[in-house]
Amino acid sequence: MKNNILVIGGGPAGLEASAVLSRMGYNVILAEKEKRLGGHLAKWDRLFPDQTPAKEVLDGLLDGIKDVKCFTETDVNSINLLDRSFNAMLSNGITILADAVLLASGFDMFKxxxxxxxxxxxxxxxxxxxxxxxxxxxxxxxxxxxxxxxxxxxxxxxxxxxxxxxxxxxxxxxxxxxxxxxxxxxxxxxxxxxxxxxxxxxxxxxxxxxxxxxxxxxxxxxxxxxxxxxxxxxxxxxxxxxxxxxxxxxxxxxxxxxxGMRPSEAGHKVGRQLNLSVEEDGFFSSRDGFLSLQKSKLPGLFYAGACTGPKTLPDTFHEARSAAMEIDRYIKENFRK
Amino acid sequence: MIYEGKKKIWAEYQKEIPEDHYFYVRSCIRQSFFPASEATFLDITRNKLGKDIFETEHHTTCGGIAYHSDTIPQETVMTIIARQFALMHKYGYENYVCSCITSFGLYCETMETWREYPELQQKIAENLWKSCHLEFAKPKFLVHASDLIFKYRMQIAAKSKYKLVNKNTGEPLRVVEHIGCHYSKMFPSKGVGGAEYPYVLVGMVEAWGGQIVDYPERRHCCGFGFRQYFIKGNRGYSLSNTHKKFESMEPFKPDMIITNCPGCPYFLDRWQYVIAETQGKTYGQDGHGIPVFTYEEVAGLVMGYDPWDLGLQTHQVSVEPLLDKIGIPYDPAKKYLGKNGKYLGEPQKPQCLK
Amino acid sequence: MIDFGFSFSPSSRINLDKADKEKFLSLAALEPDVLKCMACGSCSASCTAGAFEDTSVRKAILSLQNGLSDDAVKLLNHCMLCGKCTMVCPRGINTRHLILSIQKIYGK
Structure with a gap:
């Protein structure tokens, strides 16, 4: 049986983590509120420091998610933790029972x-x-x-x-x-x-x-x-x-x-339903600042990317891959005994 | 310029201004600088618009001049202010309107300080009782007199006889607005429209048919600054600030300036004379200056008051070219006659400034 | 004209619109290193003359960027071309050649 993993946010963090998780054999469902995937990256032209076209990076990310079930223009209407799985209702009417959730809600640009x-x-x-x-x-x-x-x-x-x-x-x-x-x-x-x-x-x-x-x-x-x-x-x-x-x-x-970067409003909406804690800067707080960066205080809920503070793209990709590893370990320890 | 963008900001800084029943306090200096402004405010609000604006001869200075010149401590000035508020309460009012921007800023600052330090408020209440036997009270609504004229701007427009329009071209007059620094720079939420793009005077000008000029040094202080002009050696600094503003507004060719502070119109008006007589530079048309008005004077003009009853003959920069532009009649022979018709004497004509 | 006993205070504000771009470009053509300064201040810190007179390569470059070339030239008048600043500059700016180039283009 393939475990369901829900990824919230289809920006660089969500896409990269989805790709890794899907390669690991998980059934990945990705919910993105915008019409198109890619987050802010999709709106960018070239990237620092070497002016790589943003499209090149985005295309690479999209290549990796061929087996991921993507819902665009889809909000997470409600989400709650049942016994040990998460029950999420999406705005497109679909209900998902996920064994782990990755919150990759990123950032909003400062107004x-x-x-x-x-x-x-x-x-x-x-x-x-x-x-x-x-x-x-x-x-x-x-x-x-x-x-x-x-x-x-x-x-x-x-x-x-x-x-x-x-x-x-x-x-x-x-x-x-x-x-x-x-x-x-x-x-x-x-x-x-x-x-x-x-x-x-x-x-x-x-x-x-x-x-x-x-x-x-x-x-x-x-x-x-x-x-x-x-x-x-x-x-x-x-x-x-x-x-x-x-x-x-x-x-x-x-x-x-x-x-600059401000915490994503859409991310906060999800966070409030799960009672996730945010720090003074408004970004989500990891379980600790060194060894459990991708973990939230809630078992089965993980973070990747700018939802825990401003990050560069390489930082975001590292976090997405680490989060995928953490999720894999969590599933193996809790669901496959 | 994207006008809609400004409207968004104005919508954010809305301040509650009650329609009626105010306790009015005057400025220390406006009656000598712009002798008819406060009288015009009272005449318009009471007699033309039928509002209840109460005034008592028992009120004093707010202490602002002394406070900002570092000659009295804050507790003293707060007690003076508490006495003013107590008078308001004694006469049965809870809305307080003041004529002066310095006072307005100081009242806001004091109320804010009391809110943050209740023990200080308690001490001031005790001071007030010991010194004056008056009961401590705070206004429910604190507004500046320009807030009130802003509130009544459409009522004034409805009763207006003239518009801020050039009668020869039909074009709206180009108006520079100048807001006193202490109106909203310290507490943006206390000013209509905030501090970066204040709307209080813009709203009046728009309602009365004029067009606002937004120029780079719009936010710059007029140079009044109390100590800067008290001491002769510092006056060059005050003058330089005014000069900077005029150099910045000059390319926009403004027809007039409207202000809401006691000091600003005085300095914007008088320093034009000093700039003209020391540099030979004038900013209006054909050697004239740019006429500077208080908002009450402008309200009075559009409502059809006689310019000499508004005290416009006491301005340094001659107002006649603007009156001609709008088409407001005036009798040059009566310019220097007092209210009783007695000849007041005439000032010497400047060499450069017409 | 009337003497009121006071007059304008001079403005300290730099107007970048008035900075002479052409001259600065010719300096950059002569000594491209002028563009590389990151204002760390090592040059001024080690300057032999700077301890006694207002001398600073960093400030001179900044003055040129701000269009204040007279100030720049003055800031280098006491330079003895000892070369200490060349030694310490982390960006490897050829300060001696730069100083001479500034004199050549902006000097009187």
């Missing part, structure tokens, strides 16, 4: 309009990292060619007032990547990155930073304080260049806000 001073949704030239990826993906160009473009790191991250004191981990590398791509498209444009600390921690990230510097991208250590529109409809941006301890202003055609 950039909450940082009112940046004028997202008010000033035409202000956009987010996700908007920028869409522009790249659809091969659109800005017309007329922009003379100056800025990138703001830490939008809704490291910001207590915005409700998120933590670092979102991926924004620095994303900003630098997008800045390079912008400079490649518009070599004449002045490109600025406004950062508080540059957190280029991963392998090859520092190379990306150096590449950006060599391309002539200007890094300004200081957070943008406010944005306004000039009489020509361009953006006047104010910040401090904290390295010279002086305020700066610059006129830009576009300002790209690196919206």
């Amino acid at each position: 950039a309009e909450k940082k009112e001073e940046y004028g997202y949704g008010i000033y035409d030239g202000v956009m987010t990292n996700a908007d920028m990826e869409q522009v790249f993906r659809e091969g659109k160009t800005f017309s007329p060619a922009p003379k100056a473009i800025g990138f703001v790191h830490c939008v809704g991250s490291r910001d207590e007032k915005a409700g998120n004191p933590a670092c979102s981990k991926v924004c620095c590398a994303t900003a630098v990547k997008q800045a390079i791509e912008t400079k490649e498209l518009y070599p004449e444009a002045n490109v600025y990155c406004f950062y508080m600390d540059l957190r280029m921690f991963g392998r090859h990230y520092e190379d990306l930073y150096l590449r950006a510097q060599k391309a002539g991208i200007r890094f300004i250590r200081g957070r943008v304080s406010e944005v306004a529109e000039t009489s020509e409809g361009r953006l006047l941006v104010k910040a401090e260049d904290t390295l010279s301890s002086r305020p700066v202003k610059v006129t830009l055609d576009r300002l790209v806000l690196m919206a």
Whole structure:
């Protein structure tokens, strides 16, 4: 008999874990609330640090889930723990009895309009990292060619007032990547990155930073304080260049806000039904921070990916595979004696 | 500019403003800076709109000027404020409306402090009893007078005689709004529309037919800042702030400025004279300045008050070009006559500013 | 004109719109290393002149980026070209050549 495993969330974590579990011989059912699989990855154009096309990675993931039963545009309406299995009712009317559940609900992007001073949704030239990826993906160009473009790191991250004191981990590398791509498209444009600390921690990230510097991208250590529109409809941006301890202003055609990661609302909905605990940052808490990262406090319920905090894609894939291993061990110990 | 985006923010910062029955307190300085503004507020609300706005001669300063100039401690200023609130209670009111932004900010700050430190509130209540034998009370609703005019903006529009429209072109007048810093920067939720995109004056201007100009230094302080102008050596700093704002709004060619603070209109008006006489630079048309108004003055203008009854002759920047644009009649011969018809004397004409 | 006994305070704000991009690009063509600085401050920390006079390669590069070339030149006036900063720079910037190049392009 094949055990049923329910995977909630069809982003990179859910897809990779589903692929591994299905290779192990489990009967994997995946529920994804959106129309298409892939989560934020499906909306991205290229990935840091080496500009691998996001589609390539997504295609690889989709290749692995041929034997997985996928339900898209499907919410988990209710879920509860019976004796030792989970009973889940999906919004498509299907009820699933699963011996283990993997919660891979990922993250929501911080709503950039909450940082009112940046004028997202008010000033035409202000956009987010996700908007920028869409522009790249659809091969659109800005017309007329922009003379100056800025990138703001830490939008809704490291910001207590915005409700998120933590670092979102991926924004620095994303900003630098997008800045390079912008400079490649518009070599004449002045490109600025406004950062508080540059957190280029991963392998090859520092190379990306150096590449950006060599391309002539200007890094300004200081957070943008406010944005306004000039009489020509361009953006006047104010910040401090904290390295010279002086305020700066610059006129830009576009300002790209690196919206950070917030816990997924859909994930919280599932979490509330199972009484899963979240930490102060709103992300789910693992059973411990070292040896049981993929385990929740509930037996049979596991985590993978950004539902336990901001993560890069490689981190997410490691977690997805670890979670699959943990689930396999759990099933073997509890259901096959 | 995406107007819908601003509307979303405005929808988030809605503040409850009761329709009627207010205890009114004046500003220390507005009656000398803009002599008819407060009288116009009372005349419009009481006589034109039929509201119950109560005022007593027993109220004092809120203590804000002294507090912000570091000459009295916080407990003292809180006791002064407690006395004001106690008077409101004594006369049977629970809605408090103040004319001054500094006061409004200080009242918000004080109420917030009492909420967070109840033991301090208790101490202030004791101070109040010891010093004045008055019963401690807090307003149920605290609003600024501009909140109230905002609330009544459609009623005023319905009774209006003129619109903020250029009668020659039919185009709406281009209006710069300037919000006093202490209106909502400290407590965004206490201001209509919040702190980044305050709606309180925008709403009035839109209701009365004008068009708002959003310029880069819109959020910048006028430069008032108490200590900055008290001491002559610091006045250049105050002047520089105003100058920065005018340089930023100049390309938008505004017809007028509307403000809701005691200090801001004064400085935006008078410093235009100083900039003109020291730099030879003027910001309005043909050597004129950009006229600056309080919201009561603008309400009075659209309702058809005589400009000289609104005290517009006491402005530094001449208002006549704007009156002509709107089509508001005025008698130049009566400009410098007092309420009793007596000649008040005429100021010397500036060299540069027309 | 009237003297009121007070006047404008000078603004400390840097206007990046006014930074001279052409000159900076010609400097980068002459010494591409100018683009590599990550503002760690090792150069200034070890600078022989910097202990006594306002001298700093890091600050000079920053000044150029901000379009303040007079400041940059001034910040290098006391340099003795000892080469200590070249030794400590983690990005391997040829600081001596950079300093000479800055003088060549921006010096009077």
